[in-house]
Amino acid sequence: MTSEDALPVLKVLIIGPSGAGKSALLLRYCEDHFDPETSTATIGIDFKTKKLSVRGQAYRLNVFDTAGQERFRTLSTSYYRGAHGVILVYDISSKSSFLSMEKWIEEARNNAQPEAVLYIVGSKLDKVVSGGRAVSTEEGKAFADAQGAGFCELSSKTRENVRRPFVEVVDRIVQKPQLLKPPNANNNTLSISNIGSDYSSACPC
Amino acid sequence: MESLGDEPWDVVICGTGLQQSLLALALSRSKKRILHLDPNDFYGQHEAAFSLQEADSWVTTHTGSSGAESVAQTTTAAPAEGSAGPGGRVFRNANVWRHPEAEANGLTFSRAYSLALAPQIIHTRSKLLSQLVSSRAYRQVEFLAVGSFYVHEPARGDEPAKLSRIPSSREDVFSNTSIPAKSKRSLMKFLKFVIDYDSDDQRDVWQAHADTHLSDFLTTQFKLDDDLRKYILALTLTLDGKVTVANGLAVIHRHLTSMGLFGPGFCAVYPKWGGLSEVAQVACRAGAVGGGIYMLDTSAEVETADVHDKVSLKLSNGISVQAAALISSRDDVSHGETISRLVAVVKSPLKSLFEATVEGAPAPAVAVVAFPSSTIPASESASDPPVYAMVHSSETGECPNGQSAIYLTTHTSPSAKKNLEQALGSLLATAAEQETPICLYQLYYEQTVSEGTPLVETVGAVPKFSFPSPSPNLAFDDSSLDTVKQAWKQVMGDEAQDDEFMIFEDREGADANDEIYE
Numbered sequence: 001m002t003s004e005d006a007l008p009v010l011k012v013l014i015i016g017p018s019g020a021g022k023s024a025l026l027l028r029y030c031e032d033h034f035d036p037e038t039s040t041a042t043i044g045i046d047f048k049t050k051k052l053s054v055r056g057q058a059y060r061l062n063v064f065d066t067a068g069q070e071r072f073r074t075l076s077t078s079y080y081r082g083a084h085g086v087i088l089v090y091d092i093s094s095k096s097s098f099l100s101m102e103k104w105i106e107e108a109r110n111n112a113q114p115e116a117v118l119y120i121v122g123s124k125l126d127k128v129v130s131g132g133r134a135v136s137t138e139e140g141k142a143f144a145d146a147q148g149a150g151f152c153e154l155s156s157k158t159r160e161n162v163r164r165p166f167v168e169v170v171d172r173i174v175q176k177p178q179l180l181k182p183p184n185a186n187n188n189t190l191s192i193s194n195i196g197s198d199y200s201s202a203c204p205c
Numbered sequence: 206m207e208s209l210g211d212e213p214w215d216v217v218i219c220g221t222g223l224q225q226s227l228l229a230l231a232l233s234r235s236k237k238r239i240l241h242l243d244p245n246d247f248y249g250q251h252e253a254a255f256s257l258q259e260a261d262s263w264v265t266t267h268t269g270s271s272g273a274e275s276v277a278q279t280t281t282a283a284p285a286e287g288s289a290g291p292g293g294r295v296f297r298n299a300n301v302w303r304h305p306e307a308e309a310n311g312l313t314f315s316r317a318y319s320l321a322l323a324p325q326i327i328h329t330r331s332k333l334l335s336q337l338v339s340s341r342a343y344r345q346v347e348f349l350a351v352g353s354f355y356v357h358e359p360a361r362g363d364e365p366a367k368l369s370r371i372p373s374s375r376e377d378v379f380s381n382t383s384i385p386a387k388s389k390r391s392l393m394k395f396l397k398f399v400i401d402y403d404s405d406d407q408r409d410v411w412q413a414h415a416d417t418h419l420s421d422f423l424t425t426q427f428k429l430d431d432d433l434r435k436y437i438l439a440l441t442l443t444l445d446g447k448v449t450v451a452n453g454l455a456v457i458h459r460h461l462t463s464m465g466l467f468g469p470g471f472c473a474v475y476p477k478w479g480g481l482s483e484v485a486q487v488a489c490r491a492g493a494v495g496g497g498i499y500m501l502d503t504s505a506e507v508e509t510a511d512v513h514d515k516v517s518l519k520l521s522n523g524i525s526v527q528a529a530a531l532i533s534s535r536d537d538v539s540h541g542e543t544i545s546r547l548v549a550v551v552k553s554p555l556k557s558l559f560e561a562t563v564e565g566a567p568a569p570a571v572a573v574v575a576f577p578s579s580t581i582p583a584s585e586s587a588s589d590p591p592v593y594a595m596v597h598s599s600e601t602g603e604c605p606n607g608q609s610a611i612y613l614t615t616h617t618s619p620s621a622k623k624n625l626e627q628a629l630g631s632l633l634a635t636a637a638e639q640e641t642p643i644c645l646y647q648l649y650y651e652q653t654v655s656e657g658t659p660l661v662e663t664v665g666a667v668p669k670f671s672f673p674s675p676s677p678n679l680a681f682d683d684s685s686l687d688t689v690k691q692a693w694k695q696v697m698g699d700e701a702q703d704d705e706f707m708i709f710e711d712r713e714g715a716d717a718n719d720e721i722y723e
Contacts, residue, residue, distance in 0.1 A: 073497070
């Protein structure tokens with residue numbers, strides 16, 4: 001069996017407008033944690049790691065949060081580097097949240113690698129019972145279909161469907177071998193992490 | 206959503222150049238309330254990297270003082286105070302050229318390119334790398350090896366022009382067939398000296414000459430001939446060829462002692478996707494993860510400075526904010542040194558420049574080619590200053606497969622642009638395997654630098670710290686990290702603990718539970 005460190009690593013980003021519930025989804029999925037009080041921008045989360053097996057193969061999933069940089073649309077191009085999948089989240093109780101998806105899809109397409117898997121999530125499904133739905137399932141699905149993206153609705157609060165986008169994104173990623181091994185990835189990237197510990201012992205000449 | 210103007214900011218940082226961004230990284234665990242702005246709609250300021258479209262729009266705002274005769278002292282209109290300006294003073298005389306049939310020849314979509322405005326290689330010994338590791342920011346940056354350094358040798362008699370690889374290790378010197386045995390001995394002696402030139406034993410050799418030209422020192426003390434001297438001077442990467450003994454030895458020492466540090470065959474690295482721009486973006490993200498608020502396309506002007514211990518800033522979007530400290534960058538560059546840059550995209554992978562020369566070495570993505578001054582640099586004749594070309598393969602992500610991005614730099618002079626174009630032509634003629642590759646795209650501009658020290662002022666009762674403009678050096682200079690630390694101390698005040706600067710724990714929590722799904 002492969003050791004944990006040798007698991008293939010997949011980078012998945014969560015993007016979308018402020019207040020759509022991106023961090024709630026990340027925390028519910030990765031840590032099964034939900035804080036109904038926290039509604040402001042998230043501080044301190046870079047990414048969370050979760051192991052996930054799909055079709056008998058284990059993967060290490062690194063799920064990245066926007067760190068609030070979506071608020072003024074200042075996500076950097078470097079955020080998108082090497083992402084295998086992008087999950088775009090809107091709030092089903094907010095029409096404007098859904099309408100912004102077009103711009104977010106465009107940003108993802110402009111910055112992520114061409115083969116990256118896109119997946120659209122309608123969040124806050126729990127609000128339906130109190131009559132809070134502003135975007136129908138059909139609208140969301142039709143938009144996702146038109147973009148060739150996967151789609152589901154979920155609630156981080158009730159856990160409903162929370163695992164589904166991640167499982168489906170990984171399932172789509174692993175069916176694209178060219179995404180896992182890009183043609184020009186000759187593995188020339190260097191490891192500089194050893195300088196933390198071995199800096200002084202490295203031979204200078 | 207809380208409003209930006211409600212509470213005062215501990216610090217407002219204007220500009221997302223490398224230094225301001227590293228400051229944001231350094232402050233990212235400090236609990237300080239940080240507002241980080243950039244008047245440009247892109248990250249990286251003077252160190253930005255551009256798609257072709259971004260480069261085009263940048264050129265339209267940096268065409269200033271295009272009259273070739275009046276280049277020297279012309280300045281553009283002063284930017285708003287505290288805004289640092291969008292680099293309008295640092296860069297000028299920009300223009301862009303496209304091959305008339307560029308698309309047919311392979312110039313592809315805009316975002317396939319990521320052209321760096323001020324690319325620098327980073328020696329493996331640089332503190333920038335150890336700080337990126339200790340601050341845990343390094344994982345988001347991919348580093349590539351900088352490979353061989355070459356000197357362009359013009360045609361001599363029957364011998365055609367060629368690129369000679371500069372030997373920079375013992376093995377290199379031994380295996381080199383073009384250097385006569387006697388010269389090899391002198392060169393070995395010099396290389397051995399440089400490795401510990403600053404030891405008690407060796408200091409006597411050079412200290413009396415510290416401020417003289419390195420070129421003369423190499424002749425008198427080490428009997429290096431013209432060719433070897435050219436090699437050594439090329440390794441200093443200095444743009445005027447008049448480097449002093451003290452500075453030159455320090456740079457060559459850094460070069461030699463960086464060799465092999467991270468692996469065989471290379472002494473420097475380059476961040477993929479546009480160099481320091483990528484580092485700046487990763488540092489800004491760390492700032493955002495720490496709670497910093499980011500706004501691009503937004504400048505700031507000092508509104509009033511007499512509000513107790515705060516300064517009131519008017520942002521270009523109309524919002525007023527209060528700040529307890531201001532960070533900006535110097536734009537008083539009119540008396541600084543000026544360099545000319547030419548960025549070229551060529552239709553060839555220029556494979557011969559990117560061969561690994563040592564077994565087990567990673568394939569390099571960057572090669573350095575020096576075009577020395579036409580005459581001995583120490584002489585007072587009006588010789589043209591040297592030209593350096595940094596050749597980047599498509600591995601850098603700066604251009605598509607099958608193409609290369611070439612960054613040429615020289616001191617600004619009336620003939621600078623012509624010299625850069627000639628050097629590009631010579632490079633292509635000597636580096637290509639078969640026919641000379643065609644150039645698809647060229648971007649020319651001039652870059653002026655401010656004084657190399659930060660400007661520390663007060664606005665009302667509030668400190669304002671302005672970073673110097675980026676150095677014109679082709680290799681990253683660690684002294685700018687000291688400036689970042691100085692700014693960090695300014696912001697942190699009494700809380701600053703020297704041994705905590707840029708030293709952080711990993712952020713991500715322990716692994717969550719396994720999940721099996723079939």
